[in-house]
Amino acid sequence: MNEKLKIKxxxxxxxxxxxxxxHKPLLDLCRIRTPDLIEISxxxxxxxSFYNGIExxxxxxxxxxxxKLPNDNKWHIELLGRAFVSNQNRxxxxxxxxxxxxxxxxxxxxxxxxxxxxxLEWERMEDLIIDINDIWKIIEEDIDNFIxxx
Numbered sequence: 001m002n003e004k005l006k007i008k009x010x011x012x013x014x015x016x017x018x019x020x021x022x023h024k025p026l027l028d029l030c031r032i033r034t035p036d037l038i039e040i041s042x043x044x045x046x047x048x049s050f051y052n053g054i055e056x057x058x059x060x061x062x063x064x065x066x067x068k069l070p071n072d073n074k075w076h077i078e079l080l081g082r083a084f085v086s087n088q089n090r091x092x093x094x095x096x097x098x099x100x101x102x103x104x105x106x107x108x109x110x111x112x113x114x115x116x117x118x119x120l121e122w123e124r125m126e127d128l129i130i131d132i133n134d135i136w137k138i139i140e141e142d143i144d145n146f147i148x149x150x
Contacts, residue, residue: 001147002064009060019046035122044120044125047109048109048112048113050136054105055079055080058080061083061093076109080106084099090146
């Protein structure tokens with residue numbers, strides 16, 4: 001991986017780590033009781049930001065290693081899909097085992113962008129909040145392996 005790309009990817013990783021750290025009180029609260037509407041709204045924005053950070057990393061990687069960035073109306077789905085396959089220029093970014101979970105984060109991010117806050121349902125996001133530290137650990141490890149191998 002070229003040094004310029006590595007610096008940008010590591011910056012995005014640090015931003016996501018700061019996001020997780022700064023929202024720890026909210027995440028802890030959501031793990032011990034059902035959040036109210038304001039807390040659900042904050043948690044939804046947090047999840048939205050989390051996935052956006054991952055997407056930022058994927059855009060950086062795809063822009064350098066793939067022929068072109070996806071640009072149709074389903075580019076978010078295609079971008080995520082590319083992270084799970086290798087091509088002649090690079091290996092896959094993520095292991096297949098987290099594809100389904102990552103699709104859940106993408107779908108939720110899409111829902112948040114195109115809905116009203118009062119439409120948020122805790123049941124739809126509870127597992128995403130509860131699993132976020134575990135999935136982040138895997139994502140961070142996979143990106144680190146990607147950096148070392150490309």
